Amino acid sequence: MADVIKMATREAYGKALVELGAINDKVVVLDADLAAATKTGMFKKAYPDRFIDTGISESNMMGVAAGLSTTGYTVFASTFAMFAAGRAFEQVRNSIGYPHLNVKIGATHAGISVGEDGASHQCCEDIGIMRTIPGMTIINPADPVEARAAVLAAADYEGPVYMRFGRLAVPCIFGDDYKFEWGKAVTIKEGKDVTICATGLLVNEAIEAEKILAAEGIDAEIINVHTIKPLDAETICASAAKTGCVVTAEEHNIIGGLGSAVCEAICENGVAAPVVRLGVNDKFGKSGPAVELLHIFGLDAAGIVEKAKQAISMKK
Secondary structure (H helix, E strand, O other): OOOOOEEEHHHHHHHHHHHHHHHOOOEEEEEOOOHHHHOOHHHHHHOHHHEEEOOOOHHHHHHHHHHHHOOOOEEEEEEEHHHHHHHOHHHHHHHHHOOOOOEEEEEEOEOHHHHHHOOOOOEOOHHHHHHOOOOOEEEOOOOHHHHHHHHHHHHHOOOOEEEEOOOOEEEOOOOOOOOOOOOOOEEEEOOOOEEEEEOOOHHHHHHHHHHHHHHOOOOEEEEEOOEEEOOOHHHHHHHHHHHOOEEEEEEEEOOOOHHHHHHHHHHHOOOOOOEEEEEEOOOOOOOOOHHHHHHHOOOOHHHHHHHHHHHHHOOO
């Protein structure tokens, strides 16, 4: 584990784009008048001739990204998750997903941790929306190290990718030796009593929850699911069969996100293990300090501990 350094994954995204720009002159970045917030402004400063601000026209931006990708460019189109997955859905589906174009969508400010911006900007539906698009890969990195690695991997992948980044600074979980494996979940800690599948900033909370559970004699297995589609069903189902129960933890609606994907995989593979989902319980968010909101919505270590005990009690 690395020393505890905090950085928002959106910050790591911006830095990774600059790194990519130095090694690949076919990388082009688009933004919809939010470059300071999405951190694509870093790329704009370094490579102004390969940066396009389309203005507050997210749907048009996706169309422009699609067009550029057909001429050989690797395009990163960035805006808030609410606008990328919500406002521009039709263009993402029809102009990027349907022709399976090489466009990477950098969606920042996802989830409740947007904080004071409130429910209108706290997008907790984006994973579910993007999961419905055939051929769309969805990555939700746990920390800045993984965010950087995911961006570099996405640039080498041929096809559409939806990357989800947060506004809130989160601890670095991984060190410089971390290797991102496309579509492969990361088992952070093995255990025998309960499997905790977490994604995004809830991975760090799962690690903290494991310490609390261990003090109570409960041995939890922690899996970081950075790629939600395609899901690493093999790793998750094997763990579920071993521990006999599963908790999913995500900063997203419990409908359509990681919890739904894990339930589908476990059912389809015939694993006899109850699944308890931790996430936003099908409701809108509200304005407030990010950390306080995560606690209010139960998206923290204490919430995971509670769900873990519930899952264990359901084992036959």
